[in-house]
Amino acid sequence: MSAVDAAPPAELPPLVAPGTDGGLRRALKDRYLLRLLVRRELKARYKGSLLGLGWSYVRPAVHFSVYFFVVGVFLGMSKRVHHFPVYLFSGMVLINLFTETLHSCTRSITGNAPLIKKVFLPRELFPMASLLVSLVHFLPGFAIMLAGALSYGWRPDPAGLAAAVLAFAIVVVLGLGLGLLCAGVNVFFRDLEQVVDILMIVITWSVPMIYPWVHVRDQAPGWVLDLYLANPLVSAVSLFQRAFWYPTTPELFEFPPQLYGRAGVALAASLVVLAAGVLVFSRAQQRFAQEL
């Protein structure tokens, strides 16, 4: 009997400090939980609404129409920029991805306060889930943009696709990096939410998405132009336009000088921001439970 009862001496797991096996890597490893969190986010956002996920089409459509009619038609940008709708929309899908990521990452910790205070989970899961939700919202817009570009005669070319991938990488890396940074800091200073919201308006107008960058070159002093072109998002938007809009035009448009060089620097800078975000977040998260 004792032979049956006595369980073999199982290998004892080691004594470890709880709550230290977090981090971005662990959050990525727990794919199942991440998937469920993303699904929860999507379901909860469109709960009880008739259109559901359809709203993710309506919002960019309205944005687009406003810019198109006001800037394109009334202010005459359509006459100056070839195929202005494609120009506008290719930049817009990318910038929307960035602003939505930043907006939802910033709120991801304070919004999940009850859970974070009670159960230990790698806290990086929440900003990660926010990023993935933003990517889900990005896809329909991107598909429409592709369809539009095709109807204007766009055909994929290797250089263009490489530019698109680079632009996408800049936006995702920078978005997650700043998102982690803001998510961590927002727990201690809730004012940051307001700052981020205001920043989103500034971002929309400080990239060459509604107007071409040459307006800045021709109207503003040199140092403003330097500052303007140093923005990683300016490079990202230009690259996306290079990928999806430029091939549909007579290819006379002049992109900012050293576009690829600047984009490479932008990606490197974004990676630095991501590293800083991961570091700040992992330091800040040790005090989340008591500050929330």
Place this chain on the structure above:
Amino acid sequence: MEQQRPPESIVIDSVSKRFTLRHARSIREMTIRAVRRQELSESFNALDDVSLTIYQGETVALMGLNGSGKSTLLKMISGVMRPDRGSVRVRGRIAGLIDVGAGLHPDLTGRENVYLNGAILGMSEAEIKRKFDAIVEFSGVERFMDNQVRFYSSGMFMRLAFSIAAHTEPDIFLIDEVLAVGDPPFREKCLRRIRELRGEGRTMVIVAHDIQMLTRLCDRGVTLRKGKVVFDGDPAEAGRLWREDRQARQAALKKADAVR
């Protein structure tokens, strides 16, 4: 034959935790307080040099008045909070019945919540699928599994939450103030389930306000007073100390009332 002590499950080594209560958050409030020469913040020791070793298979009750540090200690063990000084180490997987329902999302259905909350508590997809029927049956809300949880009564909500947590099979099980919920029959069921888990040799740390129940359920009681361990041993004795604290506080409150 000499009886060997089971291996340690939770080792808490001179842990201290200080909390700061901020009275003013905005610039306006801060200015007003500064002008009136009031304190901007106040800090107190939630835990003061607490050391405690819990061995595998023990069922330990943490007792003490509100604010004595029980819940803070539980949060340290679960890893939600980090100690300011000292260290906490644990062996194996921890799951908590700490304010169950924190992981339930009102906009999801019962079924979706079983999967989400199960994953939050550390179960894998296969594990949840295997235990799904048992969880649903235990909770007794089969008929409402496809309804949004926001339409559940509070009893149904707690039952589903407890049921998910009770099926996680962790090595260390933390229970905080959850046994006060539900109707008496369901409470009995919960207690049976806890005894069952205890019988499987899992370590348990329980915080509750029902001294009688704790005395019957646990084989060790730890009494905390203002963040310090004042007693560690027989649960009946720990409960007696706690009762004394309560009476003392009540008397103090009465006195204060009389003065006023």
